[in-house]
Amino acid sequence: MTNTTATSDLADTAEIVDAEPLVEVKARMPHPAFLLEGGMDALTAMNKATHSTDLPEAILHLVTLRASQINGCSWCTVEHTRELREDDGASDERIAAVASWREAPYFTARERAALAFTEALTRLADRPDPVSDELWNEVKGLFSNKEISALLFSIGTINVWNRINAAIRQPAGKR
Numbered sequence: 001m002t003n004t005t006a007t008s009d010l011a012d013t014a015e016i017v018d019a020e021p022l023v024e025v026k027a028r029m030p031h032p033a034f035l036l037e038g039g040m041d042a043l044t045a046m047n048k049a050t051h052s053t054d055l056p057e058a059i060l061h062l063v064t065l066r067a068s069q070i071n072g073c074s075w076c077t078v079e080h081t082r083e084l085r086e087d088d089g090a091s092d093e094r095i096a097a098v099a100s101w102r103e104a105p106y107f108t109a110r111e112r113a114a115l116a117f118t119e120a121l122t123r124l125a126d127r128p129d130p131v132s133d134e135l136w137n138e139v140k141g142l143f144s145n146k147e148i149s150a151l152l153f154s155i156g157t158i159n160v161w162n163r164i165n166a167a168i169r170q171p172a173g174k175r
Contacts, residue, residue, distance in 0.1 A: 076165060
């Protein structure tokens, strides 16, 4: 027997087989990006800047997914998983392995450097020198200055989104 829940925007994709209904999660408030004049424009402009290089979208999607996983942002984790699958054609195995990318065989040297850079910049307080010379040199050896700039903007922007969404408890799938 299949029972489909209607408690969220995910209702059409969240089928439950012989299980209890999903728990409905609600945001604490309307999204600040829509409440502050120019809020969405500012975040959109930062994101647009990340796309001004030839840096592959797949790398940007990996970066945004990994930061969102670290920050526990459900909305962004679901959204960037969808982007990897639909826009980049990523396999379920590749997407699932993002959380443990160091031990997985699904990533190129550039993707690995971008993921390490993402983790360092997302976890700034975890070490005295968040971006070691070794990591910087690895990134510098694989990306142009313009591409590094795009990575910095992408990582910074997703961290802003994650922090806002975590604060208001923006649920996955809700727009």
